[in-house]
Amino acid sequence: MLKHRPLGQTGIVVSSIGLGTVKIGRNQGLKYPGRFDIPDDKHVVRLLGEARRLGINLLDTAPAYGESEKRLGELLTNRHDWIICTKVGEEFDQGKSTFDFSSSHVKFSVERSLKRLKTDYLDIVLVHSDGNDEDIINKSDCFDALQNLKERGLIKAYGMSTKTVAGGLLAAENSDVVMVTYNPVEMVDGLVIDHAARFGTGVLIKKGLSSGHLMSLTGDDSDSVEDSVRFIFQKPGVSSIVVGTIDPGHLRENVRDAIEVLSASS
Secondary structure, eight states: OOOEEEOTTSSOEEESEEEEOGGGTOOSSOOOSSOOOOOOHHHHHHHHHHHHHHTOOEEEOOGGGTTHHHHHHHHOOOGGGOEEEEEESEEEETTEEEEOOOHHHHHHHHHHHHHHHTOSOEEEEEEEOOSOHHHHHHHSSHHHHHHHHHHTTSEEEEEEEOSSHHHHHHHHHHSSEEEEEOBTTBOTTHHHHHHHHHHTOEEEEESTTGGGTHHHHHOOOTHHHHHHHHHHHTSTTOOEEEEEOSOHHHHHHHHHHHHHHHHHHO
16 A cells, blocks of 8 residues: 655655646646646546545646646545645746736635645645746745744744745745655755654655656666665655656555565665
8 A cells, every 4th residue: 555654844745656637637738758648537536536545645837737636626626635735936827837826816826726625724835936046936926935834823833835945945944834846866956855854844755756757867778667666765754745647556555565665674
């Protein structure tokens, strides 16, 4: 069975593999290696059902993921079985991203996400960084707004999906959760993971499989996925790897690898 892990000191427990849902809402402006069609509702329902059967409870979405939030709100059942992570700061419209980290936009974005997802609370809200991590934390009132929303009970935990080591270190000290890039060919955020562990900050991994580029990066066979999963979970402090896929077969393989790796290490 897929293991679940505490997300830092948030009180939230997440599956060691999470499902990223950008592909159910958007197929423009992404860095995946191949083109794909957005799946229909029946396919998404099957995907979500397979995720639950496999023991996955973490879903990662964002306003910048096109129709992802709206579709999850329409198609998800048993809301309380799921840990929903969404984001603020980035908007994607007509093939272009724009960013707004003001408190007014954060409040608007969270309230819109609640409506789209048809829920009265969000488990995790991350700042969708534009790359200026430190400025967002130090010069905007973004984190203040998220803390206020947390105090109001609209969100349970907040943090940042970072793009720099310096920003990751700062986010680890000033929020509940960080999402960082970490895999066998992109290891620099290991410093952030170590720092987060010292502060009891939860860690989610994005691009653990290099957004589908792992095979081309390593030149290896299918074992490269298992090797990547093993590499990531050898790092203390990691709670979950978010895998963006619309292929139930790929999802099963990723979960199988996580079960084998975590069982061998326990």
